[in-house]
Amino acid sequence: MVVEQDAPEIVDIPINMGPQHPSTHGVFRMVLVVSGEQVLDVTPHIGYMHRGGEKLMETMDFRQGIGYADRTEYLAQFSAELAYCLAVERLMDIEVPERAQYIRVILTELNRLSSHFMFMGAFGIDSGLFGTSFTYAFREREYIQDVFEEVSGDRLMYAYFRVGGLAWEVTDNFVERVHEVLKSSAQGIQDLDDLLTRNEIFVARCQNIGAFTAQQAIANGLSGPLLRASGVPWDLRKDEPYSVYDRFKFEVPVGHYGDVYDRYLVRLEEMRQSIKIIEQALEQLPPEGPIVPEKMPRRLRTPPGEVYAKVEAPRGEWGVYLVSKGGDKPYRLKMRSPSFCNLSALREMTIGQYLADAVMILGSMDIVLCCVDR
Amino acid sequence: MLGILKSMGMTARACFRKPVTIEYPTTHREIANRDRAFPILIWDEEHDEPFCTGCHACERACPVECMTVVMRDNPKFAAGESKRRKIIDEFWIDYGRCMRCNICVEVCNFEAIGMNNTWAGHELSRYDRGDLVMDLDMLLSQSKKKMVDPGLRA
Ligand code: SF4
Ligand code: SF4
Numbered sequence: 093m094v095v096e097q098d099a100p101e102i103v104d105i106p107i108n109m110g111p112q113h114p115s116t117h118g119v120f121r122m123v124l125v126v127s128g129e130q131v132l133d134v135t136p137h138i139g140y141m142h143r144g145g146e147k148l149m150e151t152m153d154f155r156q157g158i159g160y161a162d163r164t165e166y167l168a169q170f171s172a173e174l175a176y177c178l179a180v181e182r183l184m185d186i187e188v189p190e191r192a193q194y195i196r197v198i199l200t201e202l203n204r205l206s207s208h209f210m211f212m213g214a215f216g217i218d219s220g221l222f223g224t225s226f227t228y229a230f231r232e233r234e235y236i237q238d239v240f241e242e243v244s245g246d247r248l249m250y251a252y253f254r255v256g257g258l259a260w261e262v263t264d265n266f267v268e269r270v271h272e273v274l275k276s277s278a279q280g281i282q283d284l285d286d287l288l289t290r291n292e293i294f295v296a297r298c299q300n301i302g303a304f305t306a307q308q309a310i311a312n313g314l315s316g317p318l319l320r321a322s323g324v325p326w327d328l329r330k331d332e333p334y335s336v337y338d339r340f341k342f343e344v345p346v347g348h349y350g351d352v353y354d355r356y357l358v359r360l361e362e363m364r365q366s367i368k369i370i371e372q373a374l375e376q377l378p379p380e381g382p383i384v385p386e387k388m389p390r391r392l393r394t395p396p397g398e399v400y401a402k403v404e405a406p407r408g409e410w411g412v413y414l415v416s417k418g419g420d421k422p423y424r425l426k427m428r429s430p431s432f433c434n435l436s437a438l439r440e441m442t443i444g445q446y447l448a449d450a451v452m453i454l455g456s457m458d459i460v461l462c463c464v465d466r
Numbered sequence: 467m468l469g470i471l472k473s474m475g476m477t478a479r480a481c482f483r484k485p486v487t488i489e490y491p492t493t494h495r496e497i498a499n500r501d502r503a504f505p506i507l508i509w510d511e512e513h514d515e516p517f518c519t520g521c522h523a524c525e526r527a528c529p530v531e532c533m534t535v536v537m538r539d540n541p542k543f544a545a546g547e548s549k550r551r552k553i554i555d556e557f558w559i560d561y562g563r564c565m566r567c568n569i570c571v572e573v574c575n576f577e578a579i580g581m582n583n584t585w586a587g588h589e590l591s592r593y594d595r596g597d598l599v600m601d602l603d604m605l606l607s608q609s610k611k612k613m614v615d616p617g618l619r620a
Contacts, residue, residue: 152529155527155569155572156527156529156567156569157529158567159529159565159567159569160529163565224477228480231486234486238498241497241498241500241501242498242499242500243500244500245498245500245501245502245568245581245583246501246502246566249565249566249567251566251567251568259568259572263500283476283480286472286473286475286476287473287476287477288473289469290468290469290472290473291469291470291472291473292467292469292470293470295469
């Protein structure tokens with residue numbers, strides 16, 4: 093006798109992921125509606141890390157605010173500091189001495205390296221490599237942070253840039269130390285390249301998921317490696333140079349397909365370009381000279397006005413919009429964080445993909461939740 | 467297949483590199499001279515009193531308002547043993563709130579405050595967050611015992 097059985101009924105199930113899920117890179121929650129393995133809808137929930145940083149910075153003068161700029165973007169602190177300083181400098185019309193500019197560029201680019209190392213490590217974990225890529229990448233990142241510690245005194249919250257220049261002179265052996273760390277980083281990049289790029293499992297896991305065309309990327313307001321992976325060669329360092337970036341020769345790597353694998357490749361190549369930039373900067377670095385302008389007022393007061401300064405942070409365009417009504421504090425401060433703007437494309441990228449790939453797509457965005465929520 | 471072999475070869479090569487890890491609680495890595503832990507007050511050996519005059523400059527400049535400064539007349543000035551007219555009476559810093567931004571060190575005109583650059587400044591875990599509020603004695607104890615380099619980076 094044959095028992096007639098109905099085909100199992102397929103229902104859409106909402107799955108809650110986060111806020112304490114290890115693959116969400118912080119406190120981020122998404123509610124995925126799945127049908128079988130396929131994602132039908134995603135609702136991201138942010139705000140768990142919201143500390144009101146922008147509002148707090150409005151109560152701070154321009155030196156105190158730098159510590160808060162650090163804390164909004166804890167993987168690319170120097171970029172955040174630089175954007176904040178650039179905004180105030182533009183408003184006050186301050187000329188930053190050359191030596192300070194070069195040191196800023198060197199440190200910011202080193203910071204890009206360390207941030208991308210972090211991405212490589214964490215992304216390896218997302219793709220199922222467990223700790224291997226993480227330990228390798230973190231070893232290199234620690235070397236870079238040793239340099240930051242020697243220069244600025246802190247491993248994470250540097251608070252080293254100041255409006256007008258730098259807080260204090262770099263160490264005497266700064267140039268040698270940076271050369272050393274560049275050597276180890278180049279080795280580290282090669283290690284990760286060997287470990288991941290041609291690894292069939294990794295490639296199968298990354299290719300053809302979360303693909304975005306150039307139009308989609310632009311329409312969603314993406315920036316940074318995500319935009320470049322979609323084939324748009326837009327890099328603020330090249331297209332709207334700030335600081336002394338117009339004096340360096342480097343290439344802007346772009347991808348073809350805009351999928352997760354391309355985003356990984358773009359970041360890998362970007363790290364190599366960063367090394368090139370740092371080497372050139374070390375060559376051109378004036379051996380001595382002031383690091384703050386001679387006539388700096390003790391108390392920084394801006395004229396009334398508004399300004400928008402942007403830099404190419406490791407995750408994209410980091411912008412600071414500052415309105416001043418005179419005085420020593422900003423009247424309004426708004427930070428455009430690349431993580432937040434990139435995250436808004438998550439829904440479009442994830443719908444129609446498999447549940448397991450949702451983690452990869454989120455990982456490939458390289459978000460920092462502190463920077464999303466501020 | 468080849469790619470997997472290549473990545474395995476990479477891991478195998480890494481076995482022969484020098485280890486970089488340090489067994490932390492038993493061994494301490496050397497920390498940079500400029501390292502910033504938490505602010506401490508510096509002891510003036512010559513006059514046997516703190517450098518701090520209680521001028522409130524650091525208290526006003528601190529972004530998180532974690533310091534409390536109380537000033538008093540210096541008895542040694544009246545006795546003619548010191549040039550400091552005023553001296554610190556009470557000083558509290560809440561280490562639980564301090565964000566180690568170095569601003570207090572920058573604004574102090576007397577080089578009376580510096581950032582601790584020893585391991586003792588980092589290993590501060592406590593069972594109660596109230597214990598993280600440091601008073602004058604604790605803030606001075608390290609520089610009195612010459613545990614820190616007073617030249618720090620004031
Ligand atoms: S530490 Fe320096 S700035 Fe602070 S109260 Fe003492 S003397 Fe004044
Ligand atoms: S380091 Fe910064 S936060 Fe800490 S006490 Fe000094 S000024 Fe305040």
